Ligand code: GLV
């Protein structure tokens with residue numbers, strides 16, 4: 208009888224250790240969503256802005272009041288740590304910057320899920336030999352520089368890139384960083400040494416329709432797409448829209464239009480079938496008056512594919528096509544790459560732990576690729592990484608009406624907590640016995 212009771216209470220204790228606090232998670236998602244929120248228009252919380260820095264201060268105060276250490280690195284990433292400062296760590300996180308008019312979960316869910324894990328480890332006094340860190344990577348959405356925080360941590364950027372980075376209105380990243388109290392010239396201090404991060408797990412909403420359409424609560428990511436953005440500026444000559452004959456014009460928009468049409472067709476024909484994407488999300492025609500011939504057209508092309516080689520070929524072919532179209536209409540064209548993220552495969556060791564965690568929480572799951580970019584694809588270059596997805600209602604994201612029902616958010620956070628526990632308790636992730644990933 209007595210021993211039965213002990214078994215039951217040990218089981219109850221184990222159960223308790225493996226679950227997040229759902230009310231606290233839900234409350235924290237609601238509070239974080241209020242920073243930068245305009246009712247009906249979504250959340251606009253770009254990195255280093257006032258609302259972003261208010262969110263950072265709130266996250267820090269929450270962590271500190273839970274007895275956890277919170278600190279910023281030199282580039283503006285925020286970390287919340289459970290465990291000794293001098294130990295390597297298992298890390299989980301995402302970002303709290305948003306696209307303009309974004310929703311409440313893209314990034315925020317992964318950061319708050321990770322902080323909830325840190326709180327549970329502290330409350331249950333998890334006795335790990337290594338530390339756990341929750342991370343809020345700065346500037347994932349790329350107002351100034353896509354994936355700035357995770358790239359700085361992985362040692363994948365230079366001071367020149369920081370000096371050149373500007374938002375679409377021309378405002379420099381340097382000024383934004385300084386106004387938030389960071390010294391851009393010290394950004395290299397954010398780089399982590401190899402072996403500092405033993406494993407990385409990112410929790411995120413899917414942002415697409417697959418899980419919902421299959422009625423599956425958990426996606427385990429096996430690979431993340433790579434992406435490139437190229438800016439082209441076509442330059443011609445303005446003039447009177449009625450008097451200059453069509454064959455004597457140097458109409459910048461006409462050249463750009465032919466380029467867009469041809470580059471789109473070429474990318475779709477030659478990229479990885481079914482997996483390649485290209486988008487022309489920014490087209491600015493100047494001077495932008497009906498009776499003036501356009502003398503300038505700026506186009507930003509985004510290309511995504513899961514093959515690095517394909518991406519390289521598609522970018523070169525698109526740039527060459529821009530030059531061909533410019534020649535045809537006697538225009539000048541310049542091009543520059545404004546951001547690049549490599550495709551990444553997730554670690555089979557981390558993915559195995561996520562699978563085990565999904566089973567432990569009785570969660571149906573599928574393995575799936577990510578067509579969206581994530582900090583995990585950068586961290587994968589320095590540590591074994593994995594990702595957990597939960598369904599997005601209607602597959603909608605990067606919109607104010609992005610939504611995921613709380614039952615999925617809670618389940619995903621429990622899968623994250625269990626994944627982290629399994630990794631922390633597995634001596635194969637111990638630095639002294641670490642081998643290949
Ligand atoms: C990330 O937000 C992306 O655009 O893939």
Ligand code: MN
Pocket residue numbers: 306313348605
């Ligand atoms: Mn996003």
Ligand code: MN
Pocket residue numbers: 302313314347411580581
């Ligand atoms: Mn995101």
